[in-house]
Amino acid sequence: MVKAGLTGGIASGKSAAAEIFEKAGAVIVDADVLSRQCLLLPAVRSALKDAFPSVFCGDELDRAALRQLVFGDASKLKVLNDITHPSIRAAAEEALSASRAPVTILVAPLLFEAGLDDLVHPIVTVACPETLRIARLMKRDTISEALAKRMIDAQLSDEARAKRADVVLENDGDLAALEQKVLRLYEEWTA
Numbered sequence: 001m002v003k004a005g006l007t008g009g010i011a012s013g014k015s016a017a018a019e020i021f022e023k024a025g026a027v028i029v030d031a032d033v034l035s036r037q038c039l040l041l042p043a044v045r046s047a048l049k050d051a052f053p054s055v056f057c058g059d060e061l062d063r064a065a066l067r068q069l070v071f072g073d074a075s076k077l078k079v080l081n082d083i084t085h086p087s088i089r090a091a092a093e094e095a096l097s098a099s100r101a102p103v104t105i106l107v108a109p110l111l112f113e114a115g116l117d118d119l120v121h122p123i124v125t126v127a128c129p130e131t132l133r134i135a136r137l138m139k140r141d142t143i144s145e146a147l148a149k150r151m152i153d154a155q156l157s158d159e160a161r162a163k164r165a166d167v168v169l170e171n172d173g174d175l176a177a178l179e180q181k182v183l184r185l186y187e188e189w190t191a
Contacts, residue, residue: 002103002189003096003119007111008126009155011136011148013171013178017126018107020182025190027101031088031108031116034095038087039063047083052076071150085114092116103189112156112164122166124185127158129172 006021008014022028038044039061048066049056055065070077092106096119106120117123130152137148162168169181 001099001101003099003121004103004105004189005111005117005120005123006105006107006126007109007123007161007165008169008171009128009133009158009161010109010151011133011140012126012128012158013169014107014109014126016175016178017124017169017171017182018105020179021103021105021186024183024186025101026103026105026186027099029092029095029099029104029106031092031106031110031114034088034091035084038084038091041087044083044087048080051079051083067151068147071147071154074154077154081110081114085110088114089116089119092119096120103186109155112161117164123164124167124169125158125161125165126169126171126178127162128170130158132172 006014006018008017018028018030039048045059045061048061052066052069055062055069066080070080092108096104096106106116108114108116111117111120111123133152134145134148137143137151138145141148143151167185169178169185171178
């Protein structure tokens with residue numbers, strides 16, 4: 001059984017790659033989904049409310065306000081990660097060990113930053129030109145170019161990820177080109 005990791009910078013195309021893997025038959029464990037679930041845990045929510053009271057209206061967390069706040073301040077981003085990453089890791093470990101599929105893939109934008117890389121092998125990173133990532137982010141999230149750049153800069157660079165990954169999928173073409181690369185890799189894992 002393969003328990004792989006899939007990472008890449010924000011708006012690099014890792015979600016598209018994950019969808020292709022899933023259609024081919026892989027089980028996907030999505031760290032972003034786990035993160036949203038962890039935000040509902042009482043201990044996590046309480047710690048977030050203590051650390052970032054301005055992003056709450058009563059008990060309601062304003063995720064957009066939190067994003068704006070932490071991506072403008074590295075120390076606040078660290079606080080957020082220190083609160084959420086342990087719960088995300090525990091949920092990822094549980095999901096990976098429960099899967100009996102031939103290929104299970106942990107999709108995590110912050111695979112290395114969150115220390116999740118020791119849970120999976122091989123590690124695949126999706127790389128994409130920064131200008132394309134900025135344009136995608138601005139369109140997808142209706143945010144400014146400055147915020148898109150700050151979000152990209154808050155993560156490891158494609159080069160840093162590539163040095164730590166086993167496989168680099170260049171996503172500088174169309175979706176069909178990415179699909180061919182992903183399916184080739186999936187076939188290697190299941191051969």
